Amino acid sequence: MTSTEQQPFLSVRDLKVHFSTEDGIVKAVDGLSFDIAKGKTLGIVGESGSGKSVTNLTILGLHDRDRTAIEGEIVLDGKDLLTSTERELERLRGNKMAMIFQDALASLSPYHTIGKQIGETYRKHTGASKKEARERSIEMLRRVGIPQPEMRVDDYPHQFSGGMRQRAMIAMALVCDPELLIADEPTTALDVTVQAQIMDLLKDLQQEFGTAIVFITHDLGVIADIADDVLVMYGGRCVERGTKEEVLRDPQHPYTLGLMSSMPSLDGPVDVPLQPIPGSPPSLLNPPTGCRFHPRCAFVDKVAGGLCSSERPLLEVADGRGSACHLPKEQRKELFADLAVIRHN
Template sequence: MTTLTKPEDAPAPTGSEAFLSVRDLRVQFSTEDGAVKAVDGLSFDLERGKTLGIVGESGSGKSVTNLTVLGLHNKKNTTIDGEIVLDGKELLTASESEMERLRGNKMAMIFQDSLTALSPYYTVGRQIAEPYSKHTGASKKEARDRAIEMLGKVGIPQPKQRVDDYPHQFSGGMRQRAMIAMSLACNPELLIADEPTTALDVTVQAQILDLLKDLQQEFGSAIIMITHDLGVVANMADDILVMYAGRAVERGSTREVLKSPQHPYTWGLLSSMPRLSSDVNEPLLPIPGSPPSLLNPPSGCPFHPRCTFTDKVSGERCSGERPVLPVGRGSACHLTADQKQQVFIDTIQPRLG
C-alpha cells in the first residue's frame, strides 16, 4: 500500500519561481528480501524553460524519481513519502484520474527504449494521435494531422507516408524521434527524457539533443535529462544533480559541477571518461567497487566503501554520519571545503586535463 507523509525537515525551496519542486522524496519497494530504498531523501527544483541533468550510475534512483513524478509506480508494493509540486499542484496526493489528465498533457516522458515503449500492434501515427485526441478532444482527422505535423517537426522524412508505418519499420533514431513527437504532441510544460540517446550513434545522438533544445525553445518546456553520460548533460543541461544510492550527493550549475566538482563520486565519474587530449594508450580510471545494495545501503555516507579519500576525514564520520547536502551549490561530503579544493587541484584536475 502506498503511504504519503508531508516532510517536516525538507530543505527550503531555492526560489518561489520553481515550476517543479521535489522535497524530501523517499521511495521504497517491498520485496521478498526486504524494502528496497530506491530514493532516500531527495530534493530539487526546476524552473520553466530550464534543463536539469540528473546523472549517476545504474541503480542510483534517477528513473525511479521521475517515474514517481509521473505517478507510474505499482501502488501495491510502493511506499512514497515526501512532496512533489508541479506548478502549484501536489502530485503525490492527486487522484489517478487527475494524474491521467496531467500525464501526456502537462507532463510527458521520453522512455529509454523506444522499441519496447512503442506498441508493435499500432502504427506510429496512431500512437501519437491517440493521446492528443484524448487530452484535446480533437477529431480523428485533426489528431492524424497533428501526428503528421509532429513527425515533420522531429525530422521524419515524408511524414504523410511514414505516419502509417509501424515501429519496426523505423530505424532506432527514427523511433526515438517518434517517441519525442508523441511526448510533445500536447505541448507539455514538463518533459522527462530518460536516456533519450541510448544505443544511438554519435551523429544521431547529436541530432536528438539539438532537436530537444530547439523544441524546448519553441514550446518553453522544462526538461529533466536522465543520463549516466556527463557529455550529454554538458551539452544540454543548465544545472546538474548527481545521484548515488538514491541520494543527491552534489548539485550546481553545469559549469560549476563540470569545472570544479566537489564530491568524490563526481570526481570518479569525470575521471572515468575518455578525453580527446589523452594518450590513446592511457587507461581509464574506473570507480573502484560496485554500487551498494539498496536493500541494505551503507551507513553514513553511502559512497564511503568506494571512496579513496576517507583517510582525510577524522574518526569514523564517513561510515557513521550521513553528510548533508546544503541548499544551492554544494556536495554531501565530510571533506572540508579546503580539502576538496586541495584534492581537486592535486589529484583530479591533472586527470581531467
C-alpha cells in the first residue's frame, strides 16, 4: 500500500467483520486489505457507516468475540493479532499500539485526574512507581503542548477545554511510545484552529517517534493535510486506494469523485454549487448486490448488462494504486472530466 520500499509494519489481508444481531448479520467489513509502514500515515476516508471505525477496533481486538465473526489476517510487526489471546492483546494495547478516540470527554474518566489516567497506563506496561508515572505524565503533557503541566496534571477532564482534552488523550496514547497509532476522527469536534494544532502535533510526534498512523476521517481536507496514502471505504469495502496525490488529483472511483464534488474548493469560483452525493449509505444488514455504490452512482447506466447491480467489481491494484469499478479506466477518465470537477494537477 505504501509508496516506498519499506516493509509494512501493519498488514491487513481480506478482513471480514460480521456482527450477529436480532435482525440478521451485519457485514460491517467485507474483504478489506491494506498495508502501512513505520513513519507513514494511512488515511481511511468514507461516510459514517462505511466500516472505518470497525476496522480499527478489530485491529485493537476490542470486539465481543462471542457476537463477532472475524476472518482474514491482521499482522502487526510479524505477529498475527487475530490468533492472539486477550492477555496478549492487552499487553500490546497502549504499549505497541494505541488509539485516540473521537470524543475525549467520553473516553476519559471524570472521577480521576488527567495525570492519574496517563500514569496508570504507563505503570501497567512498564511497572513504574507512582512517582515515576507522575513525572512521565507531566513530561507527556508538556510534550503535547499543555501549559503549566506540573499544575494541570492534577486537574480533572472537565477542567480542560475540548482541545486540551484531546491533547491529553494523545499524551495517554503515546505515553508508552507505541509504534502504531490509530486516530479515529480525533479533530471532528474541534474548531479549525485547534484542529490544525492537533494535526501539527501528530505530525511532529510521528517525526520524533517514527510512529505508523492510521487516521480515520470523513473529511478529504484533513486527508490532504496529514496522509501519505489513502484508502476510500464504502459499504464495508475498499473502493479506491493510492497515494494522497494520486487519489485527490485523479480520483478513479465515482464515490471518491462524489466526495470531492461535495467539498468546497479554496482555489475555485466561490459561486459554484456543491454537488452532494444523492441517497444514503447502504444498509450493511442488507447491502445492495454487485457494486454497493451502484444505487447512488451517476454512471451506473454507462455499464452494459446491468453489471453494476449484479457483480462485485474487483479491486485491481498495481503499485499500490487501484479502484473497484466496472467502468473501464479510459471511459472513467472521460466521464469524470466532463463533470468539470476542479482538479489540482
